[in-house]
Each structure stands twice: as C-alpha cells, then as structure tokens.
Amino acid sequence: MIKAFKYVVIAFVGLLLVAQLIRPNITNPPVDPAERLETSVDVPADIAAILKRSCNDCHTNETAYPWYSQITPVNWWLKNHIDHGREHLNFSTWARYTPNQKEKRLEEVCEVLESGEMPLPSYLWGHRDAVLSADDAKKLCEWALASKPLSR
Ligand code: HEC
Numbered sequence: 001m002i003k004a005f006k007y008v009v010i011a012f013v014g015l016l017l018v019a020q021l022i023r024p025n026i027t028n029p030p031v032d033p034a035e036r037l038e039t040s041v042d043v044p045a046d047i048a049a050i051l052k053r054s055c056n057d058c059h060t061n062e063t064a065y066p067w068y069s070q071i072t073p074v075n076w077w078l079k080n081h082i083d084h085g086r087e088h089l090n091f092s093t094w095a096r097y098t099p100n101q102k103e104k105r106l107e108e109v110c111e112v113l114e115s116g117e118m119p120l121p122s123y124l125w126g127h128r129d130a131v132l133s134a135d136d137a138k139k140l141c142e143w144a145l146a147s148k149p150l151s152r
Contacts, residue, residue, distance in 0.1 A: 019072040024079045026069060029061045035095040047143045051091070054119045054130040058085030061092035066126060081120060102148075109144040113137045 037043060043051070057063045058081055069078050089105050097105065112118040114137075119130050132140070 016072075022072055023070070024076055026065065026075055026079050026082070028063055029092075031061050031092045035093050037091040037094040040095060041147050044143070047140060050132070050136050050140050054127075054132055054136075056091065057127075058082050058120065058123070059089045059091055061086070061090065068126070081123070085120075106144040106148050110141040113141045 033039065038048070051059075063082055065078075068074050089108070094102070113132070119127075119132070124131055
C-alpha cells in the first residue's frame, strides 16, 4: 500500500516536471503611449496608484508577472485571466475604443467595484496589497463616473 503510494507520488512529480516544458506564451504586447488611458483621460496620482495596485495586471499590456507565473499549470490559469481581462477592458489600448465603448467601460468599472467582482478574488490570494478598501473603491468609482463625459 505504502509502495503504491510512493509510485503515485513519483509519477505525479514526473508529470509535473514534464509539464514544465509546455508553457503558454505569456508576454506583454508592445504599448503605444498614444493609446494609453492616461493620454486622453485625466488620471490623478491616487487613482493611478489604485489602478496599478489592483487592476493593471489584467487590464493593461503592462502586466507585472510574479515568479510563480512561470510554473505550469499556474501559468495557463494566469494567462487565461489576463487574456480575458484585456479582452473586456484594456487601458493600454484605450484610444481604440469608440466614445460609446469608453463610456460603457467606465460605467462598468463602477459596477464591478460595487458588486465586489473586481479585483478577481483569486488574484487577491497572491496580491494582498490589491485588496481595495471601501474608501479606495469609492474613489475609483467616482473617478470613473466623473471621467465619462471627458473620455470622448
Ligand atoms: C486577475 C485578473 C484581474 C484583475 C486583477 C482585475 N480584473 Fe477585471 N476582469 C478580469 C477578467 C478575467 C474579466 C472578464 C470577465 C469575466 O470573465 O468575469 C474582467 C472584466 C472586467 C470588466 C468588464 C466587466 C464586464 O461586465 O464585462 C471591468 C469593468 C473590470 N474587469 C474592471 C476591473 C477593475 C476596476 C479592477 C481593479 C479594481 C479589475 N478589473 C481587476 C480580470 C481581472
């Protein structure tokens, strides 16, 4: 019984080692400064700090990858979140949105904060500093709504 367990552990570790060879391509696409959110929307320093701490890893092309992002299978899971996050909202390619899309996204920023959907809960396991205080969430939401007419 103990012997069988040993083989299972060895097989599992072997599998994990081989799996390290199968890595997704997790890189940051190049950023054109002219397309960034900050270029067309006023982002005060305190708001920029909140975005950087809690949102930008999944909603910009300037993701800071933690060391464990290199490990299979964690990397596939992270890539999935980052790809989907960027797909829905990407501050690095802000200029590509139409005025209506910009307004909708700013509105959604407020919605996901009020519902507590964002930052993605699993992100907070490894990023304790990304947890938003009620005060920060309120500030970010107010900024997003106040920026709506200016985003055109
Ligand atoms: C760990 C990655 C991650 C982080 C961090 C993160 N998001 Fe997201 N976000 C996602 C993903 C993935 C989606 C796509 C929606 C889904 O599949 O649930 C998304 C979707 C959204 C959307 C679109 C919602 C919709 O209804 O389409 C908004 C707005 C948003 N996030 C805002 C934020 C804000 C604001 C923060 C910071 C407070 C943040 N996100 C932090 C991953 C993230």
